[in-house]
Amino acid sequence: MSVAHMSEHEREEIETHEQRALGFWLYLMGDAVIFALLFATYAIMIPGTAGGPTGKQLFDLNNAALETVLLLVSSMTFGFASLQVKAGNRGAVLAWLAITFLLGTGFVFLEVREFAGMIAKGAGPDRSGFLSAFFTLVGTHGVHVTMGLIWIVVLGAQVAFKGLTMPVASRLNRLGLFWHFLDIAWIGIFSIVYLPGLL
Amino acid sequence: MEHPETGHGLRSYVIGFVLAVILSAVPFWLVYTHALPPQRTLLVIGIAAVLQVLVHLRFFLHINFTTTPRENVLALVFTGILLFIMVGGSFWIMFDLHSRMLL
Numbered sequence: 184m185s186v187a188h189m190s191e192h193e194r195e196e197i198e199t200h201e202q203r204a205l206g207f208w209l210y211l212m213g214d215a216v217i218f219a220l221l222f223a224t225y226a227i228m229i230p231g232t233a234g235g236p237t238g239k240q241l242f243d244l245n246n247a248a249l250e251t252v253l254l255l256v257s258s259m260t261f262g263f264a265s266l267q268v269k270a271g272n273r274g275a276v277l278a279w280l281a282i283t284f285l286l287g288t289g290f291v292f293l294e295v296r297e298f299a300g301m302i303a304k305g306a307g308p309d310r311s312g313f314l315s316a317f318f319t320l321v322g323t324h325g326v327h328v329t330m331g332l333i334w335i336v337v338l339g340a341q342v343a344f345k346g347l348t349m350p351v352a353s354r355l356n357r358l359g360l361f362w363h364f365l366d367i368a369w370i371g372i373f374s375i376v377y378l379p380g381l382l
Numbered sequence: 383m384e385h386p387e388t389g390h391g392l393r394s395y396v397i398g399f400v401l402a403v404i405l406s407a408v409p410f411w412l413v414y415t416h417a418l419p420p421q422r423t424l425l426v427i428g429i430a431a432v433l434q435v436l437v438h439l440r441f442f443l444h445i446n447f448t449t450t451p452r453e454n455v456l457a458l459v460f461t462g463i464l465l466f467i468m469v470g471g472s473f474w475i476m477f478d479l480h481s482r483m484l485l
Binding site for chain 1: 398413423424427430434458472476
């Protein structure tokens with residue numbers, strides 16, 4: 184389909200989607216600022232354990248490694264879904280979205296289990312400044328991933344019922360930006376929280 | 383659609399994934415094995431993280447300087463500057479405070 188053959192209406196629609204893509208990109212940049220400041224807060228609070236447990240005593244390297252794998256693979260499977268959107272292959276889009284959803288759910292499950300275990304050990308966010316910063320930073324990321332999972336379900340339903348129309352494809356594109364962005368935030372978390380904490 | 387996809391294809395995601403796996407595996411492996419002294423390991427973790435962020439931007443988010451709209455690149459660079467000021471400034475103030483309070 185070349186530009187010359189498009190109707191005025193189609194061209195307008197494409198323009199709207201491009202504007203929305205930019206708007207969503209600006210939102211992500213704002214989100215990046217939030218995460219960066221939470222990272223800075225965390226880094227400053229690392230020594231503030233108030234006599235409580237340190238990261239070394241609390242963090243589990245295997246758990247962090249597994250979470251990293253789940254999120255990274257889910258980023259790739261979402262990429263495969265995006266490719267199938269371009270190919271117009273509805274069934275394959277749904278299949279890759281489902282796989283991405285399962286991987287993301289696995290990630291959230293591991294994180295919730297980690298949090299629950301820490302709180303059960305008396306190392307909840309109220310124990311020390313260090314733990315407040317930890318739960319705020321990692322929890323904010325976890326909430327983002329959870330929102331992403333809900334979004335995947337909503338768009339999966341739209342793909343199933345409405346098909347790969349231009350608005351649905353455009354929404355999937357923005358969800359893709361969001362999902363890949365969360366994986367980038369996770370790089371920061373394992374590189375600043377877990378790995379240095381367990382060194 | 384228009385011209386053939388430049389770097390948006392399957393290859394892009396697979397290359398990005400392989401690079402990301404390597405850049406994650408190296409720092410994790412160093413922490414697992416304690417193969418290097420802590421200072422060096424920290425350095426490697428930092429470098430691998432920066433490289434991996436760039437890999438993700440390039441291969442997953444497809445940011446480049448030719449097809450990405452200029453506004454998006456501009457917003458990204460502006461965010462980078464903001465982060466430098468805010469995060470750098472926070473560290474400056476807090477560590478200065480730390481040494482003045484003789485903590």
